[in-house]
Amino acid sequence: MTPPLAPLAMPAFTATSAMGTGLAATREALHARRGGLAPCDLPGMPEGIWVGRVPGLEEVALPESLARYDCRNHRLAELALRQDGFAEAVAEAAARFGAHRVAVVMGTSTSGIAETEAAYARRDGDGALPPEFDFTHTHDLYALPRYLRARLGLRGPAVAVSTACTSGARTFLEAQSMIAAGLCDAAVVGGVDTLCRMTLHGFNSLELLSRGACRPCAADRDGISIGEAAGLALLVRAEDAPEGTVALLGAGASADGHHMSSPHPEGLGAIAAMRAALEAAGEAPGEHGVDYINLHGTGTRANDAMEGNAVRALFGDRVPCSSTKGWTGHTLGASGALEAVIAALCVADGLVPGCLGVETPDPGFGVDVAVANRAAPVRRVLSNSFGFGGSNLALVIGRT
């Protein structure tokens, strides 16, 4: 078969979610086991649900020259890139490789659709949308990578990935292919998704929303809490970063080919994606250097049961696993990128974060679900993302 793609170093990364703006706050919340979910106070949302809302987005201002991109999603992107010296690290990469050699590959499921939802409420007597509504620079999926490319002064390829809840993770694999194919020397990857009515009412229509803070992997789990987040990473060839920099070691993707919104019950697609990621990370079958699995773990009955089966099939009960969605909620197209950043923090800190708010993990999984934080050497993290349309993606994050 094909030789695996070379690992890519992550010399800069950042995350902003309900549990914290930037890495320091995220790290603090993980160690202190302080989640960011709260009862939903946004107007026009389903009754009695909890969400993971990023505080202060309403006050974030985009640069004046990019004002036409103004919407909740790009405000979150803007807030995120200001943290942890991320924009500065990208500027350094652009100076080193040339702005045209740095790509932007961004994942989102709904982009700035909240702007369209608001515009629908302001339709005129003929049903036309208000003149100030700018579809192309807000709702359109391409708006997110275009905004970041312009904001960061880059001139490389811009790519908008939208594979539902695997979008953010998939950008890492796209960037790996692009760098291997010689299209660019560095890539800004990640995902940004924000709370909107379509998503919340959509999951409500599927009767998948929890009535409290979601509790993935709990025996009595009762559904998802939706959140919003931005996860961003700068990827370069391993030789272009200091030795020991945390890296994307491998990525694997698969399709279920089973159903649009229900996972394959045995998790065949999930197993295929995890296996592909492990192979891409250079692991021989049966020899697993993985010390922690960050589950997709949404908190629905079906997803978590499927994922438990899939993890058990590959690892038995040998590797501790957990979902961090109890802190952030399910941040959809951003979740894979957010959790790749969390994985990098777990490697740096030697942390296995235990599921929040879970007393009894589902005994049916037959895997080692961590429900309290554990301090342990974490060299490699396997991070899972699964989405509607039967889309599966797994990343291996760690040290080379």
Added chain:
Amino acid sequence: MRCGIIGVGLLGPGLPGWAASRAVLAGEAPWELGEVPLLPPAALPPTERRRTSAAVRLALAVAAEAASASGLPPDGMETVFASSNGDGAVVGSILEALHTPGGAISPTQFHNSVHNAAAGYWGIATGSHRASVSLGGHDDSFATGLVQAAAAVVARRVPVLFCCSDAPLTPPLDGRRPTGAIFGAALVLVPGDAGTVLSVEMADRAEPASAGALGPLMAANPAARALPLLQALAAGRVARIGLPLLDGGAVVLGVEPGAA
């Protein structure tokens, strides 16, 4: 980046399939507007078949034509689905429903609203477990989608089915994002020099390629930016095709017909 094109699919007004449209594309027959036949995908189970919209039927039809022409098993190819609008009709209908009293939306419509709905139905129809990615891209959807498809072929040495398609949005969104016609194109790309050799490169700038008599169609649908490439393939001629991008830079395609 270089790869081979070994299968093509096409649907658009007056372009009822790749094989049936070659003369029009090659300039040997006049282009006459006609209805675009969008049949429910026969490969899907009846429940799923009923749930497919025009946008999904369009994508699956061109993907199936290209896959069949390639001779490769459809479940053996990775896929790249590019679309500016995705399933705009479904998204539009959800937006309407959100503004009715109660705001309840249909669960089926919700799972069909994801941008990778066509990819999901393709996986179900073919039983494929291969990796699949769905991309947006506004007016650059065809160019950037083809770049990602070629990158996958070159970097991972796998056959890739690339499908680029768009159907019009519904009112009132279509007022802000007009799409004048349905159009879809698909290519099966393989490593090496099989079939017609395609080169795909990024450039600082490029003269925009023209679609000649089909220019109005190319302007009416972002996926129809594929037309100059399809015309070169139909005529079997060497071509250099410039596709300038919205924010500067361009994708430049080179076409070298194979010895066969």
